[in-house]
Amino acid sequence: MQIADVQDDIEKVLISHDQLEKRLDEVAAQISHDFAGDDDLLLIAVLKGAVNTITSISQKMSIPTPIDFMSISSYGRGTETSGVIKVRSDLTTDVRGRDVLICEDIIDTGVTLDWLRKELKRRGAKSVTIFTLLSKPSRRTVEVPVEYVGFEVPDEFVVGFGLDFNEKYRNLDCIAVLKPSVYEEDAA
């Protein structure tokens, strides 16, 4: 889905499809270089938001690596994460002794990635490295080491390329900010 298909709902495009592609090419080249020859590398995506990111980055990487998925949720009031995280659907891979590269859509407060990093370490991963497509640095409440960042974005709610608002707009091919009227309609 392209921006013209949902023009009425969109305030502005933050990152175009071409900009996403170009940056993902760069990060994939960097990751491929940094992990060259690593037979223990495993890519992990957090469902559902990171599906586009892991698909794109893994296709652009030049090293063969397995991928796996995990679905987690954080319970809390409203849109804020509470820090209490529940695994909805777990990995099928044993991470013991593996170099794990987490692919995430966005790091906001940092609560989710802080938990996941520690959890994978607890399960015996040899190393845990993080790639996030987007980062909202101004929102961070937990400091998490993030090795690869696609783009830093301002404190605005964004959708597209996997990111949703009430499960919509994940299939938009760019990153955009919704019009406030979309949220208001939804709350009404």
Ligand code: IMP
């Ligand atoms: P954190 O635990 O606060 O870092 O939350 C990260 C998660 O919140 C992401 O994986 C997203 O699912 C969601 N999230 C945070 N900001 C946005 C946004 O601007 N648009 C869509 N989802 C977001």
Ligand code: MG
């Ligand atoms: Mg997410």
